[in-house]
Amino acid sequence: MTNFFKKMSNKFIGQSIKRVEDKRFITGKGRYTDDIVLPGMLHAHFVRSPYAHARVVSIDMTEAQAMPGVIAIYTGDDVKDLNGVPCGWQVNFRNGETMREPKHPMLIATGDTAKHAGDPVAIVIAESKAIATDAAESVQIEWDELPAVANPAEALKPGAPKVHEQFPDNTAFDWSLGNPIEEVDAAMAAAAHVTTLEFVNQRVVPNAMEPRAYIGAYDEVSDKYTLYTSTQNPHLIRLLMCAFVLGIPEHKVRVVGPDVGGGFGSKIYHYTEEALVTWASKQLSQPVKWTSDRSEAFLLDAHGRDHVTKAEMGFDADGNVMGLRIKTVANMGAYLSTFAPAVPTYLHGTLLQGLYVTPKINIDMTCVFTHTVAVDAYRGAGRPEATYLLERLMDLAALEMGRDPAELRFQNFIPKFDGVTEPGYQTQVALQYDSGDYHPVLERGLEMLGYADFRAAQKEAAKTNKLLGVGFSTYVEACGIAPSAVVGALGARAGLYESAQVRVQPTGKVSVFTGSHSHGQGHETTFVQVVADKLGIPMEDVDLVHGDSDALAFGMGTYGSRSLAVGGSAIIKSIDKVLEKGAKIAAHKLECAEGDLEYAEGKWTVKGTDKSIGFGDVALTAYVPHVYPAGLEPGLDFSSFYDPANFTYPFGCHIAVVEVDRETGKTTLKRMIAVDDVGNVINPMIVDGQIHGGLAQGIGQAMFEGTIYDENAQLTNGTYMDYCMPRADDLPMFETDRRTTPCPHNPLGVKGAGEAGAIGSTPSVVNAVIDALWSGGHQVKDILMPMTPERVWRAMNN
Amino acid sequence: MDLTGSHTLNAPVATVWAMLMDTDILARIVPGITRLEKTAENEYLAIAEIKLGPVSGAFTGTLSLSDIRQNEGYTLHVKQNSKIGNADATVSIALNALDDAQTEISFNGNARLSGLLARTGQRVISGVATTLTKQFFANFEQELATDPATHS
Known part of the structure; x- marks a missing residue:
């Protein structure tokens, strides 16, 4: 394919032009869905389950229905004929058994059970949001509370509370990828050193700045619907809602995604509220708006990550990676969200080659139901989990073997390939990388760090109460999703x-x-x-x-x-x-x-x-x-x-430098270096902005963020008072640079930069803290994220 | 959420026991309680106005007592449903006569919170619970001091 960069004047491409928007x-002046006011518009509020698992015994709407300004209240009995929200990806069991796909109902009807806190039971529609909210709070529901489970590893244990009666083992599907397990076992058995790490990649909340908002508007005259929705993909929502949920003809539906204030994945999916306001607008012949409040956003926007993993990496006596063996449990939540099955499998397992020539790899994945809201793609979607796994192992292996972590990487990097004069790199886990040149990003990162000086400073710091540590992460990811035939073969129910x-x-x-x-x-x-x-x-x-x-x-x-x-x-x-x-x-x-x-x-x-x-x-x-x-x-x-010929494969090197206070366990992120190769760059300032945002989210996961569920599967930190988001003063000035290896198979030679920051950064920060602790004589293997001062202190004092 | 604590009161165990079994006194000394109505033997309806950090409101709940052992203790079961979520607490209360004039009162239990109550910071709520407990014992002492004769 001709490279269009070479035959153009490029007056604008490559320039940091300020964003016109x-x-x-x-x-x-942005116009978001909640800013839109239509004539005669009504407002909806949902009655939701306060329990993570409970049966609806009875619903009493008498008081709510009598309130002035209340137009209608619909319960599960009114929408029984509607289909559930569909899942867009089918990943079957290893043995060929079909993926278990429980219906995700619009509303929980009397006699049925709510499967997570916030599962909706009724939609109250009124003349104002305030009236709808008051009326919703007046709906009396008698509940029969049932035991619940939030932790995916716990959900697999015998006797765990069942999410769906028909699937007593709580398993949605299991899956494996890579070389036959016998070959990997043999490679591990022959290894001179095996680094083993058991860890949790904790669940995080996407926290888009704009909460989800929808307006359904049915027009009797034209018999057409309009849905305004805070979505990342209007056509996909139209397809899912028309064809799978409401059964209304697509040409009669217009879906508009106006200005949308961030998504990070959480606004890909088709949510029940979207379909319900559209359906209700037809029943009432008036537009119906619903805007999520922040509390609902915490509770109901699909969450990210949530893996429990045991990973082992085997090395020969010279430090060459010989094998990688992984066993992971991934949380799907109560229902399968739009892309959920693809995230821990084809967006995670396929990236476990990383940048290394590992000859034998096997991943064993079990995806489970729990009494929690769905887990789906969140900035990076599976690739951050893969990178976390590999890069944590790499730095830990270096510490255990007394090797330099940068040297160990250089030694194991896949050699340079451009994908034009030589083929792409065929991994052990199904993918063929398009082009890659991995040494320069780490070389540049080390240069920016001033590596030799850093190690000297670290030795000095080890004599004080402020330990210094450096953490590395060299990642590759799959972007430019995706070649339709490939994803079709992997279970996608749509082309991409x-x-x-x-x-x-x-x-x-x-x-x-x-x-x-x-x-x-x-x-x-x-x-x-x-x-x-x-x-x-x-x-x-x-x-x-x-x-x-x-x-x-x-x-x-x-x-x-x-x-x-x-x-x-x-x-x-x-x-x-x-x-x-x-x-x-x-x-x-x-x-x-x-x-x-x-x-x-x-x-x-x-x-x-x-x-x-x-x-x-x-x-x-x-x-x-x-x-x-x-x-x-x-x-x-x-x-x-x-339709792309392949995924694109950006890569890069993220380096974190931390200071750990020995007395309090408090970690201060001193430096964050990111050298990313995202292919050709159209607007360097926008790419920098994307990298910066991703870094903040990745660092957020390492140091601050994470859901906390209690023993009844209640989310206990569903507010900004309790869920710690990274703030400007938590972060150093980011040091970014780039290397450019063009994508060989698309005309712009671009690879994508939206997720890289969140993919590479998290393990580098954790690795840095571990490195700091080792420098102080604490040979700690893991610290649970988020690395609060308490956890770091305990790691040093146990 | 765990609820535990203890406090020593300057009163004989029989006095403390009598006060703990007197709904009028309890309505006066339990913080936030505005009304306590007996609905059946050892069952009460409680109406409380409570402000828990960012969460405030009128709470209506049922109280029931079980495992009643005179001058030793009982198990208190509180069930509360409100617009902002539900709470379900079981607390065992034990009295221990330190001597003729001093009684240690200790409690140990667990509250299950759901809905907005659950996700609006159990840390905050447990802080508030500690404050309410302190207030309860302060009120208890004040009640004892006001007219000790009525309780002897």
Whole structure:
């Protein structure tokens, strides 16, 4: 494939152009779903289960129904005919048994059981949110509380409370990947050193700044529905809601995802509230809005991570990795969310090669139901868990073997491959990496760190009460999700291509329609930079349209760092078609052969002459085709679908430096270095911003964040008073740099940068604390995340 | 959430026991309680106004006593449902006569919280519970001091 970077003027690409969308965001002009007010709009509030597991004995709505302003209350009995929220990915048991997929009902009906705290029982619709809330609190429900389990490892034990009666072992499916276990066992048995680590990758809450919000609006006259939704993928929601839940025809439904304030994965999924407000708007012939409050966001937005793992890495006497054996239990929550089965399997198990030439790898995964809200993709989705596993093992192995952790990595890195002159790298766990050059990112990281000086300073610090530690993490991830045939073979129930339409208006202005959705990623800037450069026109002449199913042909949305790699590639395909047709028109106007033309700086020029015609003139000719090539259709407007040939594989090196107070156990993150290779970069400032945000979330998991469930599976830290988020003063100034290994299989050579920060950083921070403790003589293998001062202190004093 | 603690009162065990079994006195000395109605033998309806950190409201609950052993103790079961969640507590209360004039009262139990109550910071709530306990014993002592004769 031609590399488009090489044949372009690149006036905008590669420039840190300020985000055009920021003007409206920072002046309070963003228009989010909750900002939208429709005539006659009603407001919904949900009655939810206070218990993690309880049977609805009876529901008494008498008092609530009598309250002035209450329009309707619907319970599970009213929506029995509706299907459950579907799961979008099917991963079957090892033995071929079908994945267990319990129905995720819209509302828990009388006689049925709520499966997690917050499971909805009724929707109360009233003239105002306040009335709906008051009325919902007046609905009397008699509950029969049942035992509950939140911890995935506990859920597998005999006698554990059952989430679904029909699946008494609480197992959704089990799965394995890699080399046959006998081969891995043999490799481990032959190893000179085996590093074993049992750890928990704890459950975290996504905490998007904008809580979820939906407005369902049914119009009797046109018999059409409109759903405004804080989603990352409007078309996907339309497909799931129409075809699987409500059974209404897709062409009668418009789904709009207006400005959306962050998603981090949690807004990919189709939630029951979305379908219910849409359904209710038809029952009442009035729009119905629901906006989650922060407490509901903690309780109900799909959570992330939640793995319990035992991992072993075997080395020969020279320190070469010989084998990797993993046993993991992953929490699915009570119901299978849209992408949930894919996250611990095909987005996690497939990344366990990491950057290393490990010849034998096997992962044994069990995915279990618990009485908790669903766990699904959260920034990085499976890849942070894989990176955490590998990179923790690598640093610990170095400590145990008395090796330098950087040297141990250099020794085991997969050698450089560009994926063009030589094939990609075939891993032991199904994937073929597209291109990679791993030494430079670690070399640059060490240079930025000043490694030799650091080790000297660490020795000095070990004599004091403030220990110093450094932690490394060198990661690879799979982005640009995903080649449809591949994911189809792996159980995806959808293709993961993207669509784009480039509509050149008669005046030469350009409207670009993309199925990608921007909710913080800066597409309105980055995509426009690409289009303006490729067409040689000013950025002001290009407008990006996204987030409206009526405006766009189709779209698979934004997740898995896919927007530019897949959505951007679809745009390039459409631009190529525009330029191809434009050349025909230009040749006709200039009375020359198409082959004699070249396109640059917004005009077609007859090679070697000064005869040319501008992009705008060609556009006008296409729409006013008075002097026009015979047989050519008027218009200049092209749609394309792009299905990627492979995932993209960004990689990088994250290095954390911490100071640990021996007396209090308090960890201070002193430095955070990130050298990422995300392929070609369109807007360095936006990439830096994405890396920064990801780092903050990754560090948040290492040091601050994590759900705490009590023995009744109640989330006990569901507020910002109790759930610790990273704050600016917890973080050092990030030191970032880049290396560039272009993606060989998409036209922009881009790999994706949305998740890298959250993928690489977490293990580097934990490794740094462990390193600090070892420097002080505490040979600790693991500290449970988040590494609170108490946990660090106990690690030193046990 | 665990509920444990103990306190020594300057009163003979029989006095303390009598006070613990007197709904009028309990309604006066239990912090937040505005009304305590007897609904059946050893069963009561309690109405309380409590502010627990960010959570406040009127709570209606049922109290029941079991395992009643005169001058030794009983098990208190509290069940409370409210707009902000439910609480279900079982606390065993034990009296120990240190001498003729001093009684140690100790309690040991567990509260199960659900709904908003559960996720709005059990740390805060347990802090509040400690404060309420201190207040209860302070009120107890004050009640004893006000008119010790009525309790002897």
